[in-house]
Amino acid sequence: MKIVMLGFGAVGQGVARVFSTKRDKIKAKYGLNLNLVAVTDTSGAAVCQEGLDPDLLLETKIKKGKVSEYPEHGVPSVSGVDVMDDVDYDCLIEVTPTNIDDGEPAKTHILKAFNQKKDVVTSNKGPLALCFRELADSAESNGVQFKFEASVGGAMPILNFAHETLAGCDINSVLGILNGTTNYILSRMAKEGTSYEKILQESQELGIAETNPTQDVEGIDAACKVVILANSIMGMDVSYDDVEVRGISGITPESIALAKKDGYLIKLVGEISEDSLEVSPRLVCKGSPFAVDGTLNVATLKTDLADDVTVVGKGAGSVETASAILSDLISIWKSK
Structure with missing residues (x-):
C-alpha cells in the first residue's frame, strides 16, 4: 500500500514510530506492506516513490525541524495538494492540525483524495464535525473507503466496534x-x-x-x-x-x-x-x-x-492515536 501522509506533528510522528516498529509484523501477518511514499509538514515534503524510511523521517524532523530536509528526497515549499497531484499513491493519511472554523486544509485534502479514487484515513476532527455528510457521500460516490477511528477517543475502539x-x-x-x-x-x-x-x-x-x-x-x-x-x-x-x-x-x-x-x-x-x-x-x-x-x-x-x-x-497520545490509524489501514487492506 503506497501511502501519502499529510501532517507530521505529534500524530504523524506517532504513525512513523508505529510503522517503524510494526511494519515487518504487519507484512508477515496480513501481507500488507506499509510504504510511505510522501510526508508533508509546513516546510514542504519528503517524497520517494520507492518508500521513505520512518526512522530517518523522525530523525530529520527532530534534528532539522522539517521533513523537507530529508536527505536526497526533501522538497521545500510544496503543498499537500501538489504532492497528491505528483505522487502515485493508494491511500491518504490526513493528520494536519484540526481546524474547527472551516475544516481546512483537511477538507480539501480529503475531498481531493476521494476524487482521485483514493482511500482516506484521518484523525482530523475538523472536517468531520463540520461537513460529515458531504465527506461520507463523496467517499461513497467515488467507491473508496473513509476511515476515522482515530478522530474519537484516541486508542479507545468505538467507531469500528459499533x-x-x-x-x-x-x-x-x-x-x-x-x-x-x-x-x-x-x-x-x-x-x-x-x-x-x-x-x-x-x-x-x-x-x-x-x-x-x-x-x-x-x-x-x-x-x-x-x-x-x-x-x-x-x-x-x-x-x-x-x-x-x-x-x-x-x-x-x-x-x-x-x-x-x-x-x-x-x-x-x-x-x-x-x-x-x-x-x-x-x-x-x-x-x-x-x-x-x-x-x-x-x-x-x-x-x-x-x-x-x-x-x-x-484518549490521548501520539502512538495511541496512531494505533487507531494503523487498525484502519489494516481494515482497508483486508477488505480489498
Whole structure:
C-alpha cells in the first residue's frame, strides 16, 4: 500500500514510530506492506516513490525541524495538494492540525483524495464535525473507503466496534468521557482538592494540556467527537452548531468536594441520543465505569440486543492515536 501522509506533528510522528516498529509484523501477518511514499509538514515534503524510511523521517524532523530536509528526497515549499497531484499513491493519511472554523486544509485534502479514487484515513476532527455528510457521500460516490477511528477517543475502539462487533444491534444512545485532558484535570482536582487553574498550569507544563487549552477545557473537542459519533454511529445529520456545549473552567474545588461527599465525581460527559446532543460537566457515581482517572476515555453504547456495552481506552497520545490509524489501514487492506 503506497501511502501519502499529510501532517507530521505529534500524530504523524506517532504513525512513523508505529510503522517503524510494526511494519515487518504487519507484512508477515496480513501481507500488507506499509510504504510511505510522501510526508508533508509546513516546510514542504519528503517524497520517494520507492518508500521513505520512518526512522530517518523522525530523525530529520527532530534534528532539522522539517521533513523537507530529508536527505536526497526533501522538497521545500510544496503543498499537500501538489504532492497528491505528483505522487502515485493508494491511500491518504490526513493528520494536519484540526481546524474547527472551516475544516481546512483537511477538507480539501480529503475531498481531493476521494476524487482521485483514493482511500482516506484521518484523525482530523475538523472536517468531520463540520461537513460529515458531504465527506461520507463523496467517499461513497467515488467507491473508496473513509476511515476515522482515530478522530474519537484516541486508542479507545468505538467507531469500528459499533459498526462491526455490534453490527446487528440498534444503538439508541452513546454516553462518554471523550476528552483526556479534561478528565486528567478533573481527576487531579478530585484527588488533591487543588484549584482548576493550578492543575491546568501543571497539565500544560507536562504537555497534557495545550498552551491554548480552550478547545479541550471549554468542551469544544468533546463536542466535535459528539458530532462524529452522532453521524457515524447513530445515522444523524448534524454538525458542531447542533451541540449544546459547556466546559469545565467554572468547576471549583468546593463543588468537587461537595460531590465527593455524596459519593459522586464530576466528569465532562458527552451525550448522543435522539433527544440530546450535549457536552457538559455531570455527576457520575464513584465505582461506575465513568469513574476513570487520568487521560482515559470511556463510552457506553446503549443497544437493543446487547444492553449497555462500555469501552475504555487512552484518549490521548501520539502512538495511541496512531494505533487507531494503523487498525484502519489494516481494515482497508483486508477488505480489498
